Structure formats: C-alpha cells, structure tokens
Amino acid sequence: MEPLFRIGRHRVWRIEEWGGKFAPPQDLFAEHDEQTFAGEAAAFTPDYLRDGELYAFLQSWLIDADGVRILVDTGAGNGKDRPHIPVFGQLDTDFLARFGETGVKPDEIDIVVCTHLHIDHVGWNTRWDGEDWIPTFPNARYLFPAIDREVWDPAGSHYAAMLGRDVNANVFEDSVKSVLDDGLVELVKNGFEVGPGITMRDAPGHTPGHMVLDVRSESDSALFTRDVLHHPMQVIRPNSNSIYCENRAVAAGTRRRIVAEAASQGARIVPAHFGGTHSVFVRQTDQGFRPVKG
Numbered sequence: 473m474e475p476l477f478r479i480g481r482h483r484v485w486r487i488e489e490w491g492g493k494f495a496p497p498q499d500l501f502a503e504h505d506e507q508t509f510a511g512e513a514a515a516f517t518p519d520y521l522r523d524g525e526l527y528a529f530l531q532s533w534l535i536d537a538d539g540v541r542i543l544v545d546t547g548a549g550n551g552k553d554r555p556h557i558p559v560f561g562q563l564d565t566d567f568l569a570r571f572g573e574t575g576v577k578p579d580e581i582d583i584v585v586c587t588h589l590h591i592d593h594v595g596w597n598t599r600w601d602g603e604d605w606i607p608t609f610p611n612a613r614y615l616f617p618a619i620d621r622e623v624w625d626p627a628g629s630h631y632a633a634m635l636g637r638d639v640n641a642n643v644f645e646d647s648v649k650s651v652l653d654d655g656l657v658e659l660v661k662n663g664f665e666v667g668p669g670i671t672m673r674d675a676p677g678h679t680p681g682h683m684v685l686d687v688r689s690e691s692d693s694a695l696f697t698r699d700v701l702h703h704p705m706q707v708i709r710p711n712s713n714s715i716y717c718e719n720r721a722v723a724a725g726t727r728r729r730i731v732a733e734a735a736s737q738g739a740r741i742v743p744a745h746f747g748g749t750h751s752v753f754v755r756q757t758d759q760g761f762r763p764v765k766g
Contacts, residue, residue: 473573475536477751477766479740480689485534485574486750489547489567489596493525494559500526500702502713502720509705519748520703528703528745530560530592532567533696534574534581535687537667541576542583543609544685544696545744549595552646556638560592567596568608581609583666587698588682589620590716591640593744594647605650614651615672618659619681624648635718636679675700675730677723678716684730694740694751700730701743704763707731707754731761740766 475483498504513521520527533544547567548554554561571578586594597614598605607614623630624644631637651657662674662683669688676682678699685696700723701707702714710727717723734741735754741763742751751766 473575477740478692479535479687479694480692481538482687482689483536484694487532487534487567487571487574489530489532489565489570490560490563491529491747492527493522494528496525497521497703497705500714501705502715502717503709503711505709505712508709512705512708516704520746526703527747529747529750530745531750532571532596533742534571534576535670536576537670537687537689540582540667541580542585542666542670543581543612544585544742545587545593545698546584546596546608546647548592549598549647551600552595553642554591556641557591560595568599578609579611581612584609584612584614585666585672585685585696586614586616587672587685587696587744588617588679589624589640589643589648590636590679590699591643593698594643597647598650605646607651607654607656610656612656614657615660615664615666616648616657617672617679617681617683618661619676620679621648621652621657621659621681623680636716639716675726677719677721677726678714679718682726692740693737694742695730695734696742697730698744700727701741702745704746704748704752707741707752707761707763710761732756735761742766 530547535542548560599608664672671686675684711724713720735756749766752763
C-alpha cells in the first residue's frame with residue numbers, strides 16, 4: 473500500500489477500521505443550526521452526509537518518521553462490550569489485515585499515540601488471545617495523556633463526574649488497564665516530544681486531557697487534531713461542539729485556536745473521523761474559515 477500523503481520526509485498511511493452512517497447531524501452537534509447546515513449539505517454529500525445522516529469513519533494513522541513507526545489512535549477494537557454505544561460494540565473487522573497492507577507488522581510499531589482515552593481511540597491497544605486482553609503492539613511505547621489516564625479510571629476520584637462515563641463503559645478495563653499493568657505506557661503532558669519535530673500538545677475540552685499531535689518536517693506541517701473536529705461543519709462553525717465534549721466552552725475555544733492556526737500556517741488537519749480525502753486544509757475568508765480538500 474502506498475502512503476496516502478507525506479509530511480516532508482515522513483510517510484503517512486491511513487488504516488480504516490469502520491465506515492458508515494453514524495447519526496443525524498442534530499444528534500451529534502450540541503449547537504446544531506439546521507438552516508446553516510442545510511446550506512452546506514450539498515457540499516457535504518456524499519463524503520460526509522448520506523440520506524440525512526453523518527457519514528464517518530474509524531481510522532488510524534501510521535507515520536513513518538525517519539524509520540520510527542508511530543501509530544496514531546487505535547479505533548474501537550474487535551469483540552469489545554460497549555453497552556451504551558452498540559455501533560462500536562462486538563465489532564469483527566479486518567483492521568489487522570488492513571494494517572498489514574502497509575507492510576508493517578504490529579510488533580514493528582515503535583510508538584502508539586492515544587490522543588485521548590475514548591472508546592474509539594484506544595480499542596486496538598489490546599486484542600483477545602482467548603484468555604485475556606493482551607497488547608496488540610507488544611514492542612511499542614504507548615503514550616497516554618496524563619490527565620485522561622487519571623479522569624477515565626473508574627477507580628479514581630474524577631470518574632463519577634465525567635459526562636461520558638456511560639459511553640466509555642468497559643474501555644479502561646479492556647483497552648487501557650492491561651497495557652498500563654504491563655508497563656508499556658508513558659504518561660505525557662503538554663509539549664512532550666515524540667521525536668524531532670513531532671510534539672504532543674494540549675487541546676482540551678472534548679476530554680480534559682485531549683491532545684493533538686503536531687508533526688513538522690522540512691517545510692510541511694500537519695495537526696492530527698482527532699476529536700477537536702468530528703465534521704467539516706466545525707471548521708465553518710468552530711463554536712459547534714459534539715455532544716461528547718466534556719467541557720463545551722473549552723472545546724470551542726480549542727477548536728477556534730486550532731482552526732486559525734492551521735489556516736495561518738498552511739498545516740494539514742487530520743481529524744479522527746473525516747470521510748472524503750480524510751484530511752483537510754483550512755482557508756480563511758472574509759466570512760470565516762472554510763475546509764479545503766487535503
């Protein structure tokens with residue numbers, strides 16, 4: 473499989489886990505504006521909208537950065553019990569076969585970056601071996617935001633206050649705890665350097681510890697924004713949050729900052745769930761910001 477794009481010297485592959493209709497826009501956007509969305513619907517169809525429902529993907533990204541293999545987020549995983557979001561429960565996808573098409577084996581991954589510890593970003597951290605959940609990428613160093621490790625632990629003091637605790641049921645136990653127990657995890661904070669020109673930066677709001685991966689090489693840059701953006705409508709209306717954002721005011725501020733930064737720097741934005749070309753650039757106009765196909 474050829475890389476989907478490059479960031480300077482770095483090659484980047486997209487690994488699809490799942491794609492399909494997810495929800496009507498009014499069910500995802502907390503501040504949904506029907507009139508504004510309708511005005512953009514034709515441009516969103518069919519890449520991001522089909523039959524009145526948002527069309528989205530679960531997908532991971534593999535970066536080969538001068539021989540260091542970095543996997544960004546790990547989707548929902550197979551065979552996991554997800555009682556409060558069944559669309560991602562008990563999946564049986566060919567994710568690992570698609571992963572293999574990159575020419576890289578799971579045991580050849582050096583670093584797994586989990587930008588936040590939500591259900592659809594940590595699932596393939598582990599796989600079921602018939603007896604237990606074991607690391608899918610056994611030789612990797614798993615990087616978790618320190619804040620999210622604290623707030624999503626059901627045994628911790630913050631968990632009861634998390635709005636998404638029901639949606640995230642079982643996630644810590646089957647996709648986070650085992651790699652922690654195996655000593656594979658490094659807990660990171662703002663500004664952590666994954667490698668030369670590759671930095672994890674705080675981007676809170678969607679979750680308290682949500683981070684973006686900032687990748688720069690030669691004259692190119694990309695922001696792996698993950699769930700700062702779920703849909704290109706949020707480039708146009710950055711104040712529009714998903715219902716899964718823990719702190720909507722903070723999330724909107726983060727989104728405005730990231731979108732403006734991408735526009736000013738010419739950086740590619742790589743969200744978690746975009747369809748179409750799966751990444752976008754941002755153009756600033758007199759009316760605001762517009763997504764441009766990657």
